[in-house]
Amino acid sequence: MTEASNFASSYDLVVIGGGPAGLAAAALASRAGASTVLFDENPDIGGQIYRGITSTPIKSHAVLGEDYWAGAALAAEAKASGALIVTGATVWSLDPSRLVGVSVAGKARMIQAQRVIIATGSLERPFPLPGWTLPGVMTAGAAQTALKAHGLVPDGRVLLAGCGPLLWLLAAQLLRAGTKIEAILDTTPRSNWLRALPHLPDFLLSSYWSKGLALLREVKAKVPVIPIQRLSAHGEGKLQHVEYRSSGKDYRRRVDMLLLHQGVVPNVNLASAAGVAHRWNERQLCLEPVLDVDFGSSVPGIAVAGDGAGIAGGAAAAERGRIAAIAAVHALRPSASVPDPQSVRQRLQREELGRGFLDTLYRPADAFRLPEGETIVCRCEEVTAKQIHDMTAMGCEGPNQMKAFLRCGMGPCQGRLCGLTVTELIAAGRHARPADVGYYRLRPPVKPITLAELASLPISEAERKAVER
């Protein structure tokens, strides 16, 4: 393993995140001669979509599917490129001068980057329903990670609930691995179909169409799909049953695992803390960075590629990584030879086709985004929807004031699992747009670090002794 003390003090390019965007970017830049380091906090590269790509215990290609195994080439390309790839490396700070704070095995270092590509991808949209903090309730992505990286499948009575392509993909993968799924509770609002229709022509041209249809057929042949309008999880100390409403009737069902998913959203914490300007995307109901055609951000020298730049999927992420890397190489070494950016852009365009249909069809219902009553919104500090409603009614205008009053977003996840919910709840309460309400101001460290790690930063004796008044 590469230790923090072995890092150079500066690199041409620092890539943060080893998913498709990061791997493609690091490979391209390194082959073009830029000194490149890629940091990923996971034990292995691949990101979430290609999680465990070089180490998965799942040997049968059929279980995870060919789209997953496409990641192997990307990983091999990055490893062969000469880029320094460091796993288990947590980047906890990035500032506008591109100073990168990173920790490996309990030791921290500051590294100066000429260019930075943030490829920290996405995370699953918060799914704040009653009981979602109970052990036994997990995200669909978590179950997928357990399968890909560890060869683990859920045990006992398993329910999937929510909407979006990943839910169906996970169902298919679990079925192929021999897992029984009791039912899929489909939260897709019926009215979404009508709204999505205008986007259908593009979707029919995209690769999602045939693959998606096959996936739906495969899953529906084996698992009952129940459209629902309400859902809650219950149990003493762990999940024991769920209650849901379908077509006006209420049901109760004993269950051991509930796997939730209602789409993915950009993971904005690092980019936002670095000062990158963000805006509200009304179609995807999330925050996304403001970027130029090369995925360059409002902070000079910092680009955001992959799903962190707006949700478009794994294949698009790799192309975005390449475009960002080409721009970085151009800036660093104008004479270096790089692939033709136009052909990369054309491939990207093809991959992005069809998103409009998916975003509209799988736009999560208000009931599953805007919780009420005692439902926990901020899991870390256990702040409820009612507290946020009440505080909004008292005149609290934005998430940052809310933070100060309720501590929501102040726990270790730093708002990742409540930020969007809080913004949308305040907006609803104020009859304002989420864009006007704003989002948490995110502060470094974007991942908590121990005092010991911080104290391990090399400090010159002069700095230690310097006493300013």
Added chain:
Amino acid sequence: MARIADVVVIGGGLHGCSTALHLALRGLKPILVEKDYAGRHASGVNAGGVRQLARDIAEIPLSVSSMAIWEHVEELVGDDCGFASHGTVLVAESEAELADFQARVDDLRLRGFVHEELIDRTELRRLVPAVSDHCPGGVVSRRDGAADPFRTTQAFRKRAIEKGAEVMEGVVVTGLSRVGGQWRVETSGGPIEAPKVVNAAGAWADRIASMLGEPVPLEVIAPMLMVTSRLPAFIEPVVILRGRKLSFKQVSNGTVVIGGGHRAQPFRDQNRTVLDWQKLAVSAATVWELFPVMREATIMRAWAGIEARMPDDLPVIGPSSTSEGIYHQFGFSAHGFQLGPGTGAMMAELVATGATNVPIDGLGIERFAAS
């Protein structure tokens, strides 16, 4: 048509809100103008220390008068502001330092101030059991404490409004001019006319002073703070050092706030700061040595408020030296939170009556006139 007020208060920090409240309590009609929202900057994000300890002699009377308000703050604003009084302890790291502290405490006694008290090794360990063995003693100010800064500022703002003050947030002051014996304050929310104006604009106060042709050498600084995850209660008083920069306190929710004056880079026009992790690492190393039990504590966040510092580290308090009806109340960096309640009361008295009983000698803006 311009709005009409008795006093325009510029700046919605704790000082501005406190002054507006005390003006309203005197039956005057203040309008407070704040460019962001109340408590957005230094007042809302400071370490929350309510400290009389280790202050410059010139501001001790003001600090003592403010403490009297803090001890009954709930009666004043209807909220306890999270204020808890567990004392502040200045820890000596060597015998030589302790001897210096002894001299300071003796000097204060001669001047009639008894709030600082020298403590030996045993008493230090009784007050701060987790402190490292190498520390031989210190100074305690037992009535000191800490409060929740944002909550405090909001409570003063809310009570000011209840008592008749108007608070305009998201409104920027763009100009100041004298019109027929009145001050006309141009703002992005329209003009306001009043006979008197209080400049409590914090890190932006020099710009207000410049509009009056009264430039001051204000330095914009951004002292950094960091906070840990929730830990079980292990320390009650606020702990500060003098030789090395450290302030250290555990909040009632269990988190530990670590500060002490290492600075970030401020960008006041963008409301932004950029942290300096090398210096935060120095703070971490100091905590590491002083409180070995903290070594594996997790740092959750770090931040810096944008503050105003004067070259002599004293605030600017009192009437303008050039413009009648203008009063200054700024330059409190790192020592203004405790002073807020008392300074607001004093300023309201000064504005309303033309005089105050609280000694503020040596704090006027005229001390910078020659430079």
Added chain:
Amino acid sequence: MFKRLDEAASIVAIEVDGKTVRARSGDTVAAAMLAGGIDHCRTTPVSGAPRAPYCLMGVCFECLVTIDGVGSRQGCLVPVRDGMRVETQQGKREVGR
């Protein structure tokens, strides 16, 4: 909560709250706990409610555990090592651990 598809892989032993848990080399601590039938990895500092891993991708911080004496580590990001000592965290963890 989870079971392994294939038990053949190389095995390491870790200790969770004093109890031996067998894990696959390559597991993260969180995965080993899930496969080992441990139904929660911490209780919250606010209400004391039990929590188990939720996202397994480093963002939810529900899988915080004490590993070899160092507290509040994300179990889903740390690979197991033979002989590793893991402790579940109860509420506000003790200072100095």
